[in-house]
Amino acid sequence: MIKNTSPPVVAIDGPSGSGKGTVSRRVADALGWHLLDSGALYRVLAWAGDAAGLSSDQPQKLQSLAGSLQVEFSRTAAGDERILLDGRDITQPLRAEECGNRASELAAIPQVREGLKILQRSFRRAPGLVADGRDMGTVIFPDAGLKIFLTASAGERVKRRYNQLKQKGLDATLPGLFRDIAARDERDQSRAVSPLKPAPEAVVLDTTGTGIEQVVEKVLVLARRRFGSTPGGS
Ligand code: C5P
Numbered sequence: 001m002i003k004n005t006s007p008p009v010v011a012i013d014g015p016s017g018s019g020k021g022t023v024s025r026r027v028a029d030a031l032g033w034h035l036l037d038s039g040a041l042y043r044v045l046a047w048a049g050d051a052a053g054l055s056s057d058q059p060q061k062l063q064s065l066a067g068s069l070q071v072e073f074s075r076t077a078a079g080d081e082r083i084l085l086d087g088r089d090i091t092q093p094l095r096a097e098e099c100g101n102r103a104s105e106l107a108a109i110p111q112v113r114e115g116l117k118i119l120q121r122s123f124r125r126a127p128g129l130v131a132d133g134r135d136m137g138t139v140i141f142p143d144a145g146l147k148i149f150l151t152a153s154a155g156e157r158v159k160r161r162y163n164q165l166k167q168k169g170l171d172a173t174l175p176g177l178f179r180d181i182a183a184r185d186e187r188d189q190s191r192a193v194s195p196l197k198p199a200p201e202a203v204v205l206d207t208t209g210t211g212i213e214q215v216v217e218k219v220l221v222l223a224r225r226r227f228g229s230t231p232g233g234s
Contacts, residue, residue: 006143008128008227010219011136014150015185015196016100017157019207019215023150024132026216031130031223036123037073038133038140041116042103043094044071044085049106059111066115095168097180104184107134108191128227134188137199146226148219149198152207157181 010027014020021037028035045066054061072084083091093099106112113135120140123129131140137147152160158178165172188196198204203222207215 007124007126009124009136009141009144010128010130010146010148010223011141011144011199011202012130012132012148012150012219013134013136013138013196013198013202015134015157015188016181017161018150018152019160019212020132020150022212023207023215023219024130026212027219027223028130030216030220031128033128033130034123034125035073036120036129036131036133036136038116038120038131038136039100039103040073040083040094041069041071041119042107042112043099044069044083044090045112045116046099046102046106047090047093048085050102056105056109059109062106062109063111063115066112067118069119071119095165095170097165097170097172097177101180101184104187108187108193110193113139113193134196135194137202138197139194142199146223147199147202148222149202149204150207150215151204154178154181154185156208 012020012024049062070086074082082089083094137144158181162172162174162177
């Protein structure tokens with residue numbers, strides 16, 4: 001049997017508002033591993049596509065744009081995450097709901113998903129990677145050593161998203177968010193390529209009514225059981 005020598009991966013998938021962004025960041029920090037926020041890459045593509053005047057019916061152009069994105073993730077001294085495209089800070093526009101909705105529309109285009117594959121896989125570096133998304137365990141890292149699928153009730157996910165946006169000083173209304181999240185869930189689950197669904201071997205965790213700390217703890221227990229005392233970990 002050929003031994004897999006690639007750095008280990010924890011794949012954390014789930015719908016918007018399931019808590020996967022926060023859980024993934026905390027798990028990556030606790031393990032001392034890299035983090036891939038794949039949703040941010042779809043948002044960057046949506047932003048860059050609009051800036052280049054591309055529409056959804058130009059899949060080939062979107063695919064080559066996806067293949068040429070120079071994206072950097074960094075953190076300020078205060079710990080705030082920043083996303084740079086070609087050295088330009090575009091964090092704020094990426095957070096807006098319109099950008100998320102546009103990303104979700106583009107994410108249904110097979111060429112867009114193909115175009116972002118290499119970039120996503122380039123985040124797999126030693127000592128390990130925590131990958132947050134919709135298809136991390138099913139398509140991008142099918143050999144991930146641990147696959148988690150987070151869920152939560154629609155009502156709870158809308159509330160979490162609302163609080164997150166308000167905290168960041170962005171505009172949102174509960175009925176508007178409910179509509180957006182329902183539409184995105186529907187698109188993500190029903191698209192022909194890489195639909196949002198748990199990998200057969202994924203551990204499904206329902207986070208409704210559960211504190212984020214408890215979910216992080218559960219994932220860390222599973223990660224340590226799977227990978228032993230992790231190479232980068234504290
Ligand atoms: O996670 P986030 O809301 O930032 O992602 C924006 C959109 O990108 C999602 O609604 C989803 O449609 C798409 N996406 C995806 N596959 C991923 C990550 C995000 O289709 N791995």
